[in-house]
Every structure is written in structure tokens, then in C-alpha cells.
């Protein structure tokens with residue numbers, strides 16, 4: 001960029017005289033000083049220190065001098081160039097530092113400013129676990145079946161061989177749907193879907209039935225009035241307890257890794273024989289049994305924790321669905337999803353599972369694939 005000092009006509013004056021060179025240097029220094037940014041300084045550099053700058057032209061004029069004159073002129077040119085280049089480097093450093101400073105302050109982020117939070121959601125761990133458990137069975141060729149949450153009393157109880165005098169039927173446990181004469185209840189377990197599946201499908205039947213169940217229960221760390229179960233039912237020719245044990249062992253290993261299991265005799269009206277499926281305690285692995293010095297709160301020093309109920313389907317249930325029990329037999333099982341979630345994650349309080357705080361869901365992301 002030509003400045004006000006760029007008016008010397010080097011063709012007329014002696015370009016190599018001390019005065020001319022002083023003027024060149026003064027011009028260059030003034031131009032550098034006036035350049036306020038990196039781009040402006042680049043232009044000033046091309047004009048005053050570039051190949052076609054006055055100082056470069058002066059340098060070329062040396063060739064026209066006699067050898068005797070050259071020495072002096074060369075020294076003056078050298079000094080002039082030194083002055084120009086030194087001033088340029090100095091200015092360059094200043095201008096670059098200023099530009100950096102400006103960028104840092106203009107582009108800095110004010111971390112105290114409020115930000116627009118668009119919170120990321122998460123699959124609820126119960127939903128994720130239902131899918132995970134169902135997939136174990138889908139992978140073996142089973143189907144997923146569903147039934148209504150407001151269920152016929154007959155399917156929830158009678159058809160499952162739960163008589164009118166069974167304690168679970170009393171008002172203390174069961175939530176009845178008004179009016180009383182509707183004979184509908186909020187299903188107390190997923191077992192009525194067993195009946196529905198048998199009535200709806202051709203044999204053989206292999207289904208898992210996950211879903212919500214309702215009981216007039218307390219709301220505390222280990223009870224919630226609405227929770228989830230997954231039911232399994234297989235009806236085929238020649239089904240035995242061994243098939244049941246193998247299937248549940250496979251499920252247990254998928255859910256908990258290399259865990260020991262056991263069947264403990266129990267009673268359910270809809271299976272005969274019936275069992276509870278227990279898992280070896282994850283916490284003490286049985287070390288607390290008979291060892292009052294090292295009690296275990298998780299298994300109450302029993303070494304095992306209860307996971308779910310199971311058994312060979314009671315022929316009365318099969319007959320309620322019109323199945324020939326001389327030809328077909330089956331096994332069934334049912335377990336709580338919340339309990340499974342607690343065991344898998346050491347989650348101690350069931351209330352966290354119903355409160356809907358997304359932080360809980362995010363902390364158990366492993367349950368959702």
C-alpha cells in the first residue's frame with residue numbers, strides 16, 4: 001500500500017546515497033508502524049521489503065557502480081535492509097500478538113451464560129430388561145404374547161385352578177374393576193396370558209408374556225402396587241421338568257452370568273409339581289450360611305435368593321383350554337422384572353423404578369441395547 005512517504009523518485013536522485021536510503025528506511029518504518037493488522041503488514045512488507053520494493057531496486061543499482069564505489073554503497077544498503085527487516089520482524093510480532101489477543105477475547109465462551117438444555121431421553125430399564133429377557137426366548141423360537149391388564153376374573157383365577165377361597169383372591173390383594181358384577185380384576189399376575197395363548201394358538205405353544213401386574217400392596221423399597229412380570233409357557237408332547245430346568249438355567253446364565261440355581265419345592269395351584277427357582281446369593285455366595293460372624297443382608301444368610309415360580313402345568317389348566325392331557329404336557333414359569341433388575345444392578349429401592357427420573361434410566365443404560 002503506497003504511503004505518503006512513497007514519493008521519492010529513485011531514477012532521478014542517487015538511489016544509493018545515504019539520504020535516499022535514509023528516506024527509504026523512514027518510509028518503510030512508517031508504513032510498518034501504520035499497519036494495524038496482519039493483512040495490512042503483509043502489504044507493507046511487499047511494498048517496502050519485497051522484490052520490487054525501493055530497497056530491492058536500490059540493491060540492483062549497485063551493479064552500475066564502479067568496484068570502488070560498491071563497497072560503501074553495499075554497506076549502506078546492508079544497514080538499510082537490516083533496519084527495514086528488523087522493524088518488520090518487530091512489528092510482525094506485535095501485530096500477531098494483538099490479533100491473537102483479539103481472537104481469544106472475541107471468540108471466548110462465557111461459561112456462565114445459561115444454555116438451552118435439550119435433555120436426552122433414555123429407554124426405561126424395565127422396558128429394556130423386558131426386551132432383553134424376551135429376546136432370550138425369541139432366539140430359541142418362542143413367541144411373545146400379550147394380554148389385557150383389566151382381565152376376566154375367571155382367567156386370572158378360576159381357569160388357573162385358583163379356587164374362590166384362595167387368599168390371593170381376597171380384597172386385600174386384588175384390585176377389582178367396578179362394577180362388582182363385571183367380574184373383572186386388574187390382573188394380579190401374567191399367568192392368565194397362559195390361558196389366552198392356549199385358547200388362541202395351535203399346539204405346540206411356546207410363548208413368553210411380559211407385562212404389568214397389579215396388587216393392593218404397600219409402596220415401599222421392596223413393594224410397588226404396579227410391577228412387571230414375565231411369564232413363560234411351553235405346551236408340547238413329552239415335556240418334562242428337565243426341559244423346565246434347562247430353559248430357566250439358560251435364562252439365569254444370560255441374565256446373571258455363571259450363577260448356580262436350584263429348584264425348591266413349592267405350591268402353585270396352576271402347576272403340579274411346582275417349584276421356586278432360587279439363585280445363589282450374588283453377595284455372599286453362600287458364605288454367610290451358618291456363619292453368624294458374617295451375616296448377609298441380601299439372602300438373609302440363607303445363601304439363596306428367590307427369583308420366580310415355576311412347574312409342570314397342572315392338567316386342570318390344560319383341560320380348561322380343551323387340551324388332551326394324555327398327549328400334551330407343559331411347563332410354566334413366572335418372575336418379577338423389578339426383582340431381576342434389582343439383582344442385575346444391585347438396585348436397592350424399587351421406588352426408583354417408578355418415579356421416572358431420567359437419571360435413573362441413564363445410570364442403567366446397560367439394560368437397553
Ligand code: DAH
Nearest residue numbers: 189271309310311332333334
Ligand atoms: N403367577 C405366579 C406369581 O405371580 C408366578 C408363577 C409361578 C408363574 C409358577 C408360573 C408358575 O407360571 O408356573 O407369583
